[in-house]
Amino acid sequence: MREVIDGRYEITGALGAGGMGEVLLGYDVVLDRAVAVKRIAVGQFASRGDLAEEFVARFRREARVTARIRHQGVPQVFDAVLDQGAESVYLVMEHIEGVTLRDCLSGVGELPIEWGVAVAAQIATVLSHAHVLPVVHRDLKPANVLVAGDGTVKVIDFGIAALLDGSTSRITRTGSVLGTAAYMSPELVNGQDVGPRADLYALGCIMHEMFSGRRVFEARSEFDTYNRHLADAPTPLRVLRREIPGQIEQLVLELLAKDPADRPATARAVYDRLLPFFPGPGTTECSTPAGYPDPTRIFRRPNPPADMAPAAPRPAPGKPAAATGGLADVAARYRELCELGRFAQAAEALVTVVDEAEHRYGAHSRQLGELHRDIATAFAHSGEHRRALAEWERVEAIELRAGATSGSRIWRARVAAIECRATLGDLSAPAAVDELYRLFGEIRSVEDEFSDDAVHVRLAIAEILPAVGDRSRAERFLAQLRTDLEVLRPAEDPVRRRVEQLVAELRR
Numbered sequence: 001m002r003e004v005i006d007g008r009y010e011i012t013g014a015l016g017a018g019g020m021g022e023v024l025l026g027y028d029v030v031l032d033r034a035v036a037v038k039r040i041a042v043g044q045f046a047s048r049g050d051l052a053e054e055f056v057a058r059f060r061r062e063a064r065v066t067a068r069i070r071h072q073g074v075p076q077v078f079d080a081v082l083d084q085g086a087e088s089v090y091l092v093m094e095h096i097e098g099v100t101l102r103d104c105l106s107g108v109g110e111l112p113i114e115w116g117v118a119v120a121a122q123i124a125t126v127l128s129h130a131h132v133l134p135v136v137h138r139d140l141k142p143a144n145v146l147v148a149g150d151g152t153v154k155v156i157d158f159g160i161a162a163l164l165d166g167s168t169s170r171i172t173r174t175g176s177v178l179g180t181a182a183y184m185s186p187e188l189v190n191g192q193d194v195g196p197r198a199d200l201y202a203l204g205c206i207m208h209e210m211f212s213g214r215r216v217f218e219a220r221s222e223f224d225t226y227n228r229h230l231a232d233a234p235t236p237l238r239v240l241r242r243e244i245p246g247q248i249e250q251l252v253l254e255l256l257a258k259d260p261a262d263r264p265a266t267a268r269a270v271y272d273r274l275l276p277f278f279p280g281p282g283t284t285e286c287s288t289p290a291g292y293p294d295p296t297r298i299f300r301r302p303n304p305p306a307d308m309a310p311a312a313p314r315p316a317p318g319k320p321a322a323a324t325g326g327l328a329d330v331a332a333r334y335r336e337l338c339e340l341g342r343f344a345q346a347a348e349a350l351v352t353v354v355d356e357a358e359h360r361y362g363a364h365s366r367q368l369g370e371l372h373r374d375i376a377t378a379f380a381h382s383g384e385h386r387r388a389l390a391e392w393e394r395v396e397a398i399e400l401r402a403g404a405t406s407g408s409r410i411w412r413a414r415v416a417a418i419e420c421r422a423t424l425g426d427l428s429a430p431a432a433v434d435e436l437y438r439l440f441g442e443i444r445s446v447e448d449e450f451s452d453d454a455v456h457v458r459l460a461i462a463e464i465l466p467a468v469g470d471r472s473r474a475e476r477f478l479a480q481l482r483t484d485l486e487v488l489r490p491a492e493d494p495v496r497r498r499v500e501q502l503v504a505e506l507r508r
Contacts, residue, residue, distance in 0.1 A: 004029075005090050006081045009037055025095065028078070032344045032382060035078060038091040063091050065135050066158045073126035073154055096154050101142035101206070104292055110213030110241060114286045117248070117277045118295040119145070120207050122153035124274070127203070127267035130158070131196040138194065140202035141183045142209065151297035181225040182215050186258050189226045197260040200270060204255025204263075211248070212240040216256060230258070245277065327353055327360070338378060347378035347387070364402040369395050369409060376416065389420035406446060411453050414439055415460050422464060429467035436461045450488055455481075459495055462502055471506070478503050 003011040005026070013025040021040035028035050063080035079092035101119065104111065111119075123145060130137065137144075137158055146154040185201035188194050208216040216235075217228040234256045237249040251273050257263045264270050278299045279286060286296040297304070330353050337346035350371060361367040376391030395413040404410055418435050421427040427435070440449075440457045447454060458481050465474040482503060485496045 005037065005083070005092075006079075009035060009079075009081075009090070009092055011037065026092070027342070027345050028092075029340075029342060029345075032342050034095040034345075034348065036075065036093045036095040038093065040089050042087055042089060060089075065133075066091075066093070068133055069126075069130050069135065069158070071126055071129040072152060073122055074129075074158070075154055075156060096146050096148055096156075098146040098148035098154065098293060101145035101147060101210075104147065104289070105142055105209060105213070108289045108292070111210045111289070112287050113211065113244065113248075113277070114279050114296050115288060115294075116207065116210035117274050118151075118279070118286070118299060119147065119153055119210065120203065121271055121274045121278065122295060122298070123155060123203055123206070124267045124271040126153070126155040127196070127199050128271065131199070131267055134196065136194055136196055137199050137202075138188065139180055139183075140199050140206070141180045142206060143180075145206070147293045147295055149293050151293050151295045153295055181222040181229075182217065184226070184229060185260070186230050187260060189229055195260065196267065197263045200255050200263050200267065201257075201260075203267075203270065204252050207248075207252050207255065208234060208237065211237050211244055211252070214240070247273065248277065327357060334374065334378070338381075343378045343382035344384065347375050347382065347384075350375045350378070364398060366402075366409075369398040369402075372398065373409075373413070380416070380420065385420045385423045389417055389424070392417040392420065406442065408453050411439060411443055412456060415457055419460060419464075429464055432464050433461060433468055436464065450484060455485070455488075455495060459498060462499065466502075466506060474506060478506065 005011065008028060008030055009026045010029055011024050011026050015023040015025050015036060017023070021038060024037040024039060026035045026037040027033070060080070063077060066074060067077040075096055076094040077091065078094065079090075081090040081092065083090070123140075127137070127140075135158065137155065139157065140155070144155060144157045146156060148154060183202040183205040185194065185198040188198050205216050212235075217225055217232060219225040219228055234253065237244045237252055238246065251264070251270065255263055255270070264273070279296045281300060281302055283300050285300070286294055288294040288296075330349055333349050334346045337343070337349060354368075354371060354375075357368050357371050358365075372391045372394045376388045376395065379385070379388035379391060392413045396410055396417070399407070399410045399413070415436065418427065418432050418439075422429060422432040436457055440454065440461065443451070443454050443457060449458070458477075462474075462478050462481055465477055468474070478499065482496075482499050485493070485499055489496050
């Protein structure tokens with residue numbers, strides 16, 4: 001039985017782990033959407049006196065702090081839950097499909113200059129919104145930076161942020177080191193009070209790594225790394241990579257200054273100094289590493305409209321695929337979720353096994369087509385008509401690859417695709433009716449107007465006709481379909497009941 005938190009959030013998988021707990025993939029069964037759930041097991045600290053209470057306090061702070069940073073670059077907080085036994089606390093957040101900057105650096109090494117500038121500028125924007133509150137992240141590093149599929153950069157895990165306004169006490173009396181050695185500012189290493197410029201130092205470390213492909217300080221141990229942050233000068237970027245602009249090299253050197261007073265004053269100042277290197281609106285695409293999102297997109301296409309076709313999320317390099325538990329188990333789960341009305345979750349469950357099904361049955365197989373049909377049906381019921389349309393087009397493509405040029409599967413996929421396009425506004429109601437009439441003619445040339453496929457298309461026409469505005473035509477068409485169904489099908493037939501409903505609606 002799956003774990004359910006607070007009667008609402010069903011845990012469906014694991015996303016990662018950190019010093020404060022684990023991040024889980026969950027599903028909000030009320031709003032039928034995926035969420036990320038951060039869980040901190042309080043009980044593991046119970047043997048250390050009041051540390052359990054301390055971690056609960058840190059959790060509550062994280063929820064409040066993260067919720068206060070209103071920016072698209074910080075995942076939205078939906079809920080905060082303390083379980084009844086006070087053994088665990090949970091932070092429920094927006095689930096982001098993307099790859100971490102750590103994944104990008106591990107897979108590519110040094111990054112294109114425009115790519116790195118776009119990431120750094122978006123991080124600086126997030127920090128500027130946090131520092132106004134004022135909130136310091138204190139553990140900014142590539143693993144805490146996500147690049148979403150649309151190129152938006154997200155900064156995650158403000159869980160050990162220090163509120164500078166005095167509204168909460170410092171939770172550092174445990175003697176634990178908060179932060180990551182490779183990105184830790186000298187003042188944080190020394191245990192001093194830190195301000196926003198500690199985050200700017202970490203940003204300098206990240207920029208150095210993006211542009212050179214190596215960390216600013218490498219050492220055999222964390223202790224040696226701390227000492228290098230305190231005493232060693234960083235290698236200038238142009239020594240490591242000649243094509244780096246001198247202004248960017250100078251900015252990184254200033255960000256990595258030992259004394260906070262010698263660093264840029266604000267995150268906004270960093271953004272302004274990166275501005276001359278932004279790709280302009282309408283410029284050609286950046287040479288983004290193959291398979292990775294493009295963070296320059298938001299500068300080349302400011303506030304762009306939604307893409308017409310949804311992009312499939314790309315798993316992080318080296319990240320294992322979600323365990324499916326077998327095709328039969330997932331199919332059973334799909335049916336269960338559909339019965340509960342959780343259609344979006346049902347569709348996503350099947351999406352996880354598409355590759356397995358194609359490998360097992362083949363790219364032209366009926367089984368793969370049926371899988372995409374079920375995904376499309378669930379997406380349509382959930383209101384995600386753009387994704388449903390993409391799936392119906394895949395169903396038709398599979399049939400065509402298998403050598404079919406007509407038949408029930410192709411016809412029904414085309415009907416559903418036309419309905420999706422009409423719903424999305426890609427196709428006007430009159431054009432949708434014309435396409436359905438052409439399809440009806442094709443079916444009637446092979447079968448007759450009373451076959452199941454023909455009736456299916458006639459019902460689709462009957463549902464769209466009222467939107468055309470020709471009431472008399474709609475009445476005549478429905479009357480004929482109703483008369484035919486009275487002969488062909490019993491009173492309890494669902495198609496016949498739907499036609500009766502349409503007749504009643506037209507009369508009203």
